[in-house]
Amino acid sequence: MSKNDEAPPADLLNPAKPSRATVGRLSLYLRRLELLHREGVAKVSSRLLGEALGVSDAQVRKDLAHLGALGHPGIGYAAPDLIAAIRGVLGIDRDWPTVLVGVGHLARALLRYRGFAERGFRFVALFDSDPEKIGQTLDGLLVHPLEAMPAVLAETHAELGVLTVPLEAAQGVAEALVAAGVRGVLNFTPQVLRLPPSVRVVAVDLTVQLEQLAFLVGEPTASVDE
Amino acid sequence: MSKNDEAPPADLLNPAKPSRATVGRLSLYLRRLELLHREGVAKVSSRLLGEALGVSDAQVRKDLAHLGALGHPGIGYAAPDLIAAIRGVLGIDRDWPTVLVGVGHLARALLRYRGFAERGFRFVALFDSDPEKIGQTLDGLLVHPLEAMPAVLAETHAELGVLTVPLEAAQGVAEALVAAGVRGVLNFTPQVLRLPPSVRVVAVDLTVQLEQLAFLVGEPTASVDE
DNA sequence: GGATGTGAACGACTTCACAGCG
DNA sequence: CGCTGTGAAGTCGTTCACATCC
Numbered sequence: 001m002s003k004n005d006e007a008p009p010a011d012l013l014n015p016a017k018p019s020r021a022t023v024g025r026l027s028l029y030l031r032r033l034e035l036l037h038r039e040g041v042a043k044v045s046s047r048l049l050g051e052a053l054g055v056s057d058a059q060v061r062k063d064l065a066h067l068g069a070l071g072h073p074g075i076g077y078a079a080p081d082l083i084a085a086i087r088g089v090l091g092i093d094r095d096w097p098t099v100l101v102g103v104g105h106l107a108r109a110l111l112r113y114r115g116f117a118e119r120g121f122r123f124v125a126l127f128d129s130d131p132e133k134i135g136q137t138l139d140g141l142l143v144h145p146l147e148a149m150p151a152v153l154a155e156t157h158a159e160l161g162v163l164t165v166p167l168e169a170a171q172g173v174a175e176a177l178v179a180a181g182v183r184g185v186l187n188f189t190p191q192v193l194r195l196p197p198s199v200r201v202v203a204v205d206l207t208v209q210l211e212q213l214a215f216l217v218g219e220p221t222a223s224v225d226e
Numbered sequence: 227m228s229k230n231d232e233a234p235p236a237d238l239l240n241p242a243k244p245s246r247a248t249v250g251r252l253s254l255y256l257r258r259l260e261l262l263h264r265e266g267v268a269k270v271s272s273r274l275l276g277e278a279l280g281v282s283d284a285q286v287r288k289d290l291a292h293l294g295a296l297g298h299p300g301i302g303y304a305a306p307d308l309i310a311a312i313r314g315v316l317g318i319d320r321d322w323p324t325v326l327v328g329v330g331h332l333a334r335a336l337l338r339y340r341g342f343a344e345r346g347f348r349f350v351a352l353f354d355s356d357p358e359k360i361g362q363t364l365d366g367l368l369v370h371p372l373e374a375m376p377a378v379l380a381e382t383h384a385e386l387g388v389l390t391v392p393l394e395a396a397q398g399v400a401e402a403l404v405a406a407g408v409r410g411v412l413n414f415t416p417q418v419l420r421l422p423p424s425v426r427v428v429a430v431d432l433t434v435q436l437e438q439l440a441f442l443v444g445e446p447t448a449s450v451d452e
Numbered sequence: 453g454g455a456t457g458t459g460a461a462c463g464a465c466t467t468c469a470c471a472g473c474g
Numbered sequence: 475c476g477c478t479g480t481g482a483a484g485t486c487g488t489t490c491a492c493a494t495c496c
Contacts, residue, residue: 019487023441027434031416045455053418058489061456073456074496090437091444105335112331115416115433121440160439184443186436190257190341192279200442202435207341208253209428210412211316213386214347215249216426217410218317247465271477284467287478299478300474 018066018089025063028053030086037079045076095120097158099182101173102165103128103136103143106188110162111139124156129169146176153180162186244292244315251289254279256312263305271302321346323384325408327399328391329354329362329369332414336388337365350382355395372402379406388412 018026029049036044046060064070064077067085071077087093098121100107110116111123126143128134136143144152161177163170163185170191177185184200187193193201244252255275262270272286290296290303293311297303313319324347326333336342337349352369354360362369370378378384387403389396389411396417403411410426413419419427 017445018441020438021487023438024434027431027437028418030437031433047455056489057455058491059487062458062488065457069457071456072496073494074454076455089441091440092437096440105331105338109331109335110432113432116436119433119437121436159443160436184439186439192254200439202439202442204430204432204435205253206336206339206430207257207345208250209430210342210347210386211253211256211318211345212246212249213410213412213426213428214317214322215244215315216428217385219243245465273477282467283477284469285465288466288480291479295479297478298474299472300476302477 018063022063022066023090025053025055025059026066026086026090028055029060029063030083030090033079033083033086037083042079043076044079044082046071048076092120095122096160097122097124097156098160098162099123099125099127099153099156099158099177100162100164101127101146101177102163102169103130103133103138104164106164107162108138110164111141121160124158125152127152127173129165146173149176149180153177153182158182160184160186162188164188167191244289248289248292249316251279251281251285252292252312252316254281255286255289256309256316259305259309259312263309268305269302270305270308272297274302318346321348322386323348323350323382324386324388325349325351325353325379325382325384325403326388326390327353327372327403328389328395329356329359329364330390332390333388334364336390337367347386350384351378353378353399372399375402375406379403379408384408386410386412388414390414393417 032049032052033044036048046057046064049055050057050060061071064082067082067089070081070085084093100110100123103126107126116123123139123141126138126141127146127149128143129146133143134145159182161174161182161184163174163177165173167189170187170189171193174185174187174193174195178195178199183198185193185195185202187201187203188206190205190207192203195201258275258278259270262274272283272290275281276283276286287297290308293308293315296307296311310319324342326336326349329352333352342349349365349367352364352367353372353375354369355372359369360371385408387400387408387410389400389403391399393415396413396415397419400411400413400419400421404421404425409424411419411421411428413427413429414432416431416433418429421427
């Protein structure tokens with residue numbers, strides 16, 4: 001009796017919805033393109049774009065097809081066009097005011113990470129529960145108490161939140177962020193977050209990555225990736 | 227010129243080689259199992275294991291099948307058995323002496339990250355090129371100059387290296403690590419490393435993760451993941 | 453010739469569904 | 475019964491190969 005969801009209800013004839021893997025590669029293409037463009041390269045081929053990243057030319061073309069028909073047969077792609085198109089698809093052709101909760105070493109590292117700001121990710125506020133840290137200033141940003149979240153988020157209109165708190169605090173803080181209006185969370189804690197499906201979560205689980213590495217080094221097989 | 231990397235047509239009849247995706251989930255199962263076990267849960271079902279992680283029970287069983295037939299039909303799995311088996315497959319049933327190059331905030335965050343040591347990843351040495359930092363001690367570890375790499379690695383037998391250096395230094399440092407005997411690199415820089423195929427690389431690209439998030443928040447579709 | 457865009461083949465991963473054991 | 479293990483079916487993503495256009 002558990003069978004009533006017959007029709008696949010939504011969009012089937014969607015011409016282009018980049019998959020997760022594709023989105024990841026688009027990020028890499030974008031960075032490579034920006035570098036090439038700075039170096040004065042104006043036209044790029046799928047082969048050129050892919051080879052430094054270990055991606056086949058066919059894969060590159062399939063990925064770029066999601067952007068529309070930007071390529072010129074026999075010529076290649078115009079770097080500036082690609083850059084603009086990828087930015088558009090990734091949604092980074094705008095500013096993303098972002099808040100950071102949990103002011104530890106990881107937070108400091110992220111704050112200093114050039115490349116976030118370059119992409120429009122602008123940290124607009126910091127939060128911590130430690131009275132010692134509250135009131136301090138880091139990179140020009142004041143550390144607020146957690147209670148100030150609703151007010152500060154209302155003021156800054158931040159839509160993204162970065163979680164660098166201890167495991168135990170993660171779920172609670174995430175819920176507070178969502179309640180205050182955040183629509184996407186970058187989660188550096190090992191806690192699996194339970195949030196409403198309208199909120200997007202990307203988890204960066206460092207233990208998992210290190211264990212991947214241990215597995216790969218132990219096993220005698222292939223190699224590189226993300 | 228650029229065409230000699232033929233296909234490695236090696237082992238096909240391998241009965242059980244966990245895929246990359248499976249390995250990632252095994253890490254998650256392991257963490258969950260350890261928690262459940264600490265809470266006194268001795269028997270777990272595939273459904274119980276998967277539900278908190280958003281993984282279907284069928285998927286859990288398929289993943290665990292790589293460990294051999296550990297399950298008891300009608301009963302479930304014995305948590306300690308699973309824990310031991312997963313540790314074995316992941317290769318973390320041993321110690322992994324690890325070195326860290328680039329002593330910035332990210333490095334400090336990783337050093338403090340409990341959960342690495344719990345899994346056998348033991349930092350045994352630090353390196354940096356900054357004369358100010360060389361000679362300092364962090365968490366009981368001395369910061370060595372890059373030149374000391376061969377000697378220190380020979381002494382500590384470290385097999386894994388973590389790269390938290392600036393982009394420009396990444397390729398050079400990675401090569402030095404490999405020359406000194408490291409067989410696996412966890413790369414936090416946006417630089418795509420070119421290393422011999424016998425060296426395993428896992429990249430953690432924070433910009434890509436944030437851009438994934440921006441894409442997901444921009445797009446009106448599904449949700450959570452790793 | 454050089455390079456794109458794309459259907460078709462291929463392969464990898466996931467879900468289904470069910471036999472079979474405790 | 476509950477729950478595992480697993481072939482079969484299905485889905486998703488990548489590679490191939492080629493028509494097409496500059």
